[in-house]
Amino acid sequence: MEIESLVRKNILKLKPYTSARGDHMTGILLDANENSFGSVVKDEWNVGLNRYPDPFHNMLREELGAYLKVEKENLFIGVGSDEIIDLVVRIFCEPAVDNAITLEPTYGMYKVVCDVNEVSAISVPLDKSWQPDLEKIYKSITKNTKVIFICSPNNPTGNLIDSKLIFELAKNFNGVVLVDEAYIEFADKPSLINSIQDYPNLIVSRTFSKAWGLAGVRCGYCVASSQIVSLLYKIKMPYNLNKLTTQVILNALKNNLQKDKFVEAIKIERQFITNELKSNPKIKKVFPTESNYVLFECENPTEVYNKLIEKGIVIRDRSNQVKNCLRVSVGTREQNHKFINELRNVL
Ligand SMILES: Cc1ncc(COP(=O)(O)O)c(C=O)c1O
Numbered sequence: 001m002e003i004e005s006l007v008r009k010n011i012l013k014l015k016p017y018t019s020a021r022g023d024h025m026t027g028i029l030l031d032a033n034e035n036s037f038g039s040v041v042k043d044e045w046n047v048g049l050n051r052y053p054d055p056f057h058n059m060l061r062e063e064l065g066a067y068l069k070v071e072k073e074n075l076f077i078g079v080g081s082d083e084i085i086d087l088v089v090r091i092f093c094e095p096a097v098d099n100a101i102t103l104e105p106t107y108g109m110y111k112v113v114c115d116v117n118e119v120s121a122i123s124v125p126l127d128k129s130w131q132p133d134l135e136k137i138y139k140s141i142t143k144n145t146k147v148i149f150i151c152s153p154n155n156p157t158g159n160l161i162d163s164k165l166i167f168e169l170a171k172n173f174n175g176v177v178l179v180d181e182a183y184i185e186f187a188d189k190p191s192l193i194n195s196i197q198d199y200p201n202l203i204v205s206r207t208f209s210k211a212w213g214l215a216g217v218r219c220g221y222c223v224a225s226s227q228i229v230s231l232l233y234k235i236k237m238p239y240n241l242n243k244l245t246t247q248v249i250l251n252a253l254k255n256n257l258q259k260d261k262f263v264e265a266i267k268i269e270r271q272f273i274t275n276e277l278k279s280n281p282k283i284k285k286v287f288p289t290e291s292n293y294v295l296f297e298c299e300n301p302t303e304v305y306n307k308l309i310e311k312g313i314v315i316r317d318r319s320n321q322v323k324n325c326l327r328v329s330v331g332t333r334e335q336n337h338k339f340i341n342e343l344r345n346v347l
Pocket residue numbers: 079080081082083107151155180182206207208209215218219220
């Protein structure tokens with residue numbers, strides 16, 4: 001497949017901004033109108049806060065690439081994976097002309113990003129087991145469909161999407177398939193990052209916000225063909241990733257065993273919550289999950305949600321997406337106990 005043929009013409013023609021720090025990182029730097037005297041706060045990390053960061057994230061891509069065993073040229077780093085979703089839509093979808101497909105119920109940002117960019121989001125329902133219905137998807141694809149979003153594990157349902165279906169879709173679809181693996185660390189099957197060699201139209205995005213415990217730092221990344229990665233670097237804001245974020249992520253990579261420990265602990269707590277919910281006769285259904293949250297069904301979910309808020313327990317009302325369903329993120333054992341007890345009282 002020719003990726004170029006899918007790209008918006010203005011993006012192909014675009015002459016990207018050439019940033020000073022893209023050209024030079026060392027020397028007597030008098031090129032970027034920075035403050036050569038220093039910064040007004042102590043530079044705790046000694047990263048040179050008075051200087052703009054590397055627009056191409058070279059060091060981070062080398063370290064993250066080594067950790068993931070993917071080539072640097074196949075790696076793009078963004079301000080959270082949300083930035084990547086937005087950039088992908090802006091590269092491939094012509095406003096007011098093209099469209100993208102979302103598989104509902106799913107993560108709400110795909111549609112919001114489409115709406116912001118005046119790209120119509122065609123919603124195709126997942127089937128009864130929350131898997132993509134390929135026939136329905138094929139029927140919904142038009143000549144202007146450029147992107148299909150697949151969230152795996154899916155938010156809010158929690159299930160992993162069958163990789164065979166993803167590959168079949170990628171093979172048959174003349175557009176890009178963005179697989180959002182924000183929660184993949186909690187799943188029992190591996191990431192699809194290594195499949196980008198076989199499917200040039202596949203983009204796999206991941207994040208440091210969940211398993212790594214770094215939601216406040218804002219860092220996500222995607223693995224894709226070098227052609228797609230170059231396009232992402234072409235259109236992103238020159239200095240999207242700040243030096244503090246970069247430093248924190250470099251440190252996180254050195255401490256990746258802690259991430260594995262978190263994942264183990266979260267899986268245990270996920271099972272605890274699932275068991276407790278299942279043992280409550282007022283809970284109608286508890287969905288299996290390969291993520292760090294549990295979706296469950298009860299009567300009057302919005303009322304339950306509000307009563308829990310009154311008790312200081314904040315979960316997510318997903319009943320507008322999945323009938324009668326609430327979603328709870330896995331907490332510590334103490335938090336989970338409080339949630340389970342208050343939920344029992346409320347019900
Ligand atoms: C499926 C999914 N993708 C992406 C994100 C956003 O991730 P990030 O923090 O990397 O922007 C979320 C956040 O909840 C999510 O649920």
